[in-house]
Structure formats: C-alpha cells, structure tokens
Amino acid sequence: MKPLPDVLKTAIGQRVDLIDTPSLVIDLDAMDRNIQRMADFARKHQVRWRPHAKMHKSAELALQMQRAGAQGVCVQKVSEAEALAAGGVNDIYISNEVVAMPKLQRVARLAALLAARGGRLAIAVDHPEGIERLAETIAQVGTPQPREGHWAAGDSTLIDVFVEIDVGQGRCGVPPGEAAVPLALAVARSRGLRFAGLQAYHGRAQHLAGAAERREAISAVVRAASHTRDLIEATGLPVPLITGSGTGTLVHEAASGVYGELQAGSFLFMDADYARNEREPAQPTFEHALFVKTQVVSVRDTHAVCDAGHKSHAIDSGLPTVALLPPDRSLRYANGGDEHGILHADGPKSRLPALGRMLWLIPGHCDPTVNLHDVMIGVRGGLTMGVVERIIRVDARGALT
C-alpha cells in the first residue's frame, strides 16, 4: 500500500478545528457505537453479518468490523476485492456478476491467493455463460494446494458461488423460482466451484420512506427467496445460505428465519437519506458518523457560500443537511455546483453564518461520497473539541473495474 502523504500524518493529534476543508471526517465514537450495536443485533438474531465494503472501501474499517464479529466483506467490483485483499482482508464476496475473461482471470488468481491465506473468495452469477467462463478460468488456475496448513487438502473447490435472484430491484439476477434451479445445478456440477446459496438483495426497498412499505416489500422478498430455495433443495442440492439485506430493512431479513447473512453496510456511517425515512422501532439506533467539514468562503445579504459542492459529497440521494448547529438555528443547503454549496437561513431565528465559519454536513448518500475522497479523517472526542486520532485510507477509491 502507498504510504500516507506527510501532510496527513502531521494532522494526527491536531484539534478538530484545524482540519482543512472540505474534508471527510468520521466521528469515531459514533462509528464505534454503530459497530457495537450491529454486532449485538446480529448476535441476538443469530445471523451472520458481512458488511458491504462498497460503502467504506477501507481495509482498516473492514478488519475493525471483523474483530467485532463480522464475517468478511461484500464488494461489488473485482478491483475492490483486490484492494481490500492487499489490505489484509481474507474473506471477500463479490456480490455482483463478472463476465469479462480478463476480469475472471483476476478473480481466479485472487481466489487462489485468499485460499492460500486461509481465506475464501465468493462471487455471484446469473447466467449459464457466466458460470462456464468462471469455471474455465478457475480450472486454469489449477487445483489449490494446501499452504501453511490453511487450505484443507482434498477440498477441490476454489470459489464460492451464489446464484443471484432478482427479488424486486429489477437489475441483475434471474427471476425467483424455477429459473434459478438450473443455474444452481450448473454451479454444483462445475469443477472448482462450490454452490454457496442465493444472493437476494432488494436495494430500492432500503430507501422506501415508510416503515410499513419496507416491511411489505421485504415480506415479498423473503417469500420469493424461500420458494426458490425450496425448489433447488427439491432436486437434492442443499442451499447453504441466503444472503442479502441492507441498513434500511435488516430488521425484517434478520427476523425472517430465511436469511442467514446480512450485507448491510451504511449502518456504519448512516446518511441523510436514511435519516429522512421513517424508523423501524426494532432497528438499532445507528448514529450519523460521517460528515463533510466545510468553510464559509463568501457571504451576501441573502445567502452564504461554503466550499463543499458535489465534488465533496454525492447528491444522487438528495442534498446534504447541515448538522451540529445551535438548537434554535437551522441552515438549508442548496446545490451550488461542483465546488460550492449555497446556505440559506431556515426559520425566523436562524442567521446566516459568518465568513470563515466552519460547518458540518451530513452527506445524502455515504457510499458515493466516500468514493470521492482518498482518506477519511477519524476524530475522537466529538466534532467540537475532539482531536484527530487516525487517518483512514479509502483503499478502494475509484476501484471501478
């Protein structure tokens, strides 16, 4: 891994008010509480959690969650898997389809590397051609050899394969039911591949605003997943695991008795979009832990302008909100383009901030926001009086392929 730039190393130990703007800042106390609550929740429901690393893209945070009980990571891209493996993560699931042969060759090499380290690579499929290509490249890598006692001799599979079913997202995956059966059987027949179960994730359900809507959506998801499982098991092939879920709906998958693994990632940081939605009473209280620190660089009678625009935070799920203001004050953030935000006083007692004033934004969507930054600045002791404890590298930033 690349060493941290000197300028960042010198930031460690500095007070929070000296952090340059705009910067992505983690409230480490809030993040640690979120991890603990997720660990407690998973233990209580006797379900595994495999947090999606497409959100934080950081090996350091992945390993921190593993120490708290998480089962490895999910990723969406081969290059994300490579970046996290380089950072020491050994149990990685690419919860997405890969069909390009050069990429599948990288998948096979990574599977062999992780197996040799005593870990495991998994991937999703939704097409017979994808399964054939995967099996072909896995075969080229050859039978895995035990090394340092990690790899069980006699185990001839090198990669875990999940068949993806489309449980409402309308994106990848085959329709639930019969269509999944031949795929599962094809995986099970393929040398080097192990049929690991079903990938069943309804991304859009995470962001439905009403708690009842989300409950209803996941109830249909659970029925579709268990029906598909029953059809596959009727052929005599066991379905070891159904994996999916996210921060918006994890209460329902955890209670379903059908899902064995939760892929929720956003609980770590939370974002403004999740905060806008009606909360499920049974859901653990996850706190905002990710902020963009910004400074007011221009003031007018009608508005103020800060130095964070949509190159600092993603706006695909709405604009950021302004946090940590005095209780009787409120500021509305309006889009000011790539490099600026426009601030309006919101409500009768609110005042526009002064020139030079530092402000804290909660991004609308954490995943693509993190992907804009090379590092996240971890603060201990709160965002008012805290100090910089560590600089967390976004190892898989821009890992698109």
Next chain:
Amino acid sequence: MKPLPDVLKTAIGQRVDLIDTPSLVIDLDAMDRNIQRMADFARKHQVRWRPHAKMHKSAELALQMQRAGAQGVCVQKVSEAEALAAGGVNDIYISNEVVAMPKLQRVARLAALLAARGGRLAIAVDHPEGIERLAETIAQVGTPQPREGHWAAGDSTLIDVFVEIDVGQGRCGVPPGEAAVPLALAVARSRGLRFAGLQAYHGRAQHLAGAAERREAISAVVRAASHTRDLIEATGLPVPLITGSGTGTLVHEAASGVYGELQAGSFLFMDADYARNEREPAQPTFEHALFVKTQVVSVRDTHAVCDAGHKSHAIDSGLPTVALLPPDRSLRYANGGDEHGILHADGPKSRLPALGRMLWLIPGHCDPTVNLHDVMIGVRGGLTMGVVERIIRVDARGALT
C-alpha cells in the same frame, strides 16, 4: 508525480476493444479537433482563452492547450493549483475565493514559486477581509526576488487579484456596480497584490436550453460587467481585464468587446447536457471526446445491465446517453445505482445488447465525471478500431481543499 501503475503502462498500444470496463476514454482525434477549433475561434475574436482545468484536472492537457495558444489555466481550488503547478503549469488563476489562513499561506508560497519560474498566480476576492488576509500572507512570503532572469526586478506584486462580481449565478461575488469599487481600490492599495480586473462568470447561463435565453442572459451579464468596469475606471484605476464565460455562451462574451478572456473548459470533451441544448449557429462545432466504456454484465427479457453506475460518471446534470450504436438502434440508459446502469431498447427496431457487449456512454457532465477517475485513456484512430496512444493522469483528482 507518482509513476503510472504498470498495468496502465502495458495498456499503451493495445486495441480499444481490450480496454477494461468501466473506463474513462478520450477520443484523441476529436479532442485535438476541439482544441484547434477553440484556438481558431479565440484568434478570430482576438480574445484570450484560459480554459478551466477544474474540468480535466490534468497538467498534460493544460500544457497541450497552452501549446495551441491557451493562456494558462483557471482552477477552483488551491490544491488543484498545486497539482497542476507540480505538473509544469506556470500560469494559474484560482477563480474562486479563499479565506482560510493556512490555505492563503499555501497560495502565497505557490505565488512565489510560480513567479520564480517566470509564471504567475492569480486569485479572486469578494470581501475586504479576504483581501486583508491575502495581503497579510503575501507580505509574509516577502518581496519576490528575480531568479534566472524570469522575475522582473522592481515589480513588487506577487499575485494578480480579480474582484468577483455576481452577474447572475447567485453564488460568490459582490453585486455588480458600486459594491465592487472599494474592493478594487483595496486590492490596488495592498502591497504585493496587483488589481488584475473583474471575474464575471454566469455558470447557470451556460446550461440554459434555448439559444435565445442564453443570448439574453449574457447580454445582461455584459452590461453589468462593463458598468462595473466604468465605475472603477472613473476613480482613475484601470481595469486591465474582464474574464469569465463558458462553453455554452462563449460566442456572446467573445463578441462583446468587453470580455478579454474566455474561461470555457468543457469544449475540450463536451458532455450530454451541452448536447441536449439548442446550438448557437456561430459556435464552433465541438465534438464529444469523452466516453465511459462499459460492458453488459447481465441480461433479461426486459432490460440489460452494464457495469457503469454513478461511481463511473456524474449524474448531477442528467444521465449519460449511449453512443456509437448502429443508426437504427437506440438504447436508453436508466440509473441502476452506484455500480450499474439499466439499458432499455428504445424504439421499435432496437434490440437489447447481448451479454458481454461493450458500449460507449457520453457522461451527462464531464467535470465531476473526470474527478471520479485517476486516469483517462487516450485512444487514437477512433473508438471502433483505434489503439491506446497515451494514459492521461487526472493530476488534481480529489483535489478539494
């Protein structure tokens, strides 16, 4: 500068169909024609062009445009200026307000560095406090010394300063007219600062859909800028330059007789948003030169899914369009989240693409799209049969501060 990763160096000379996906690809032939047309346009109108590098963020492309006649670059951020200076660009204008003292200290150091190299740094201001702080940090750097004969002995100014007026954008800048006069005089009085003129950019006017709307908006902009100039010059202080304009309206500023410099940047690549708007007859024909190469990774009866989502291209100005299809085919790109795009057949003769098919997207907005990528892959000979000629580094990617 960091060396290029080996994997990218080996891509040079490869055929275009071997480029991994999703990747940002430049059609170098189209880009070179855009540069030539812009150079011809500026020469014909006897106006300087200082292309905004917030768009391409690449020292290599900045220097290529300088060789074609461009006058240095604009940037929005101090760290962008530093990254481009490190890449060999010597004439840089930070067309934005900076008020944090640590950042202003970096500005002062960079001004001294560029002056010593025979270049020049410029910056925008819109507040007396900003001017005071800038003058204070410039004074700390001390009087510039002539080195290698570049720096004219006796010239005691280290930085050019433009007073920003808000000509309709509703963001930074003082209102046009009287409010700019004391700022211009304050700059002129400040040791180490040279009053360089007016920054007058109407960003939103660039994206008005109708040609008549844009003409009308810029006609008001030109009146506001020339009125402000007249008020300042009435005090005896000359206004050396009025700078601004963008790709959407450059025809009008160039013909105004008021603007001496055009800051247009997007002409280099163009984007889907500019293409959607009504074309001004007098505008040079700028071609799309920036594409996201993507692959179909999942197919269904109703849609196909490609591997480029909004971590590969920005969606703040709308979704990408699918380019380079056979004439009787058309595909509509729908948002599939961070890592996926959903493709629908558009029109009766259109067919969904096959699994593994490579497609070319034109991003909705080039500036924040480039900022998602570490490199741009330059292809010579067209996107069907061409080869990779060079890998262009996005030097200022993520340069937010």
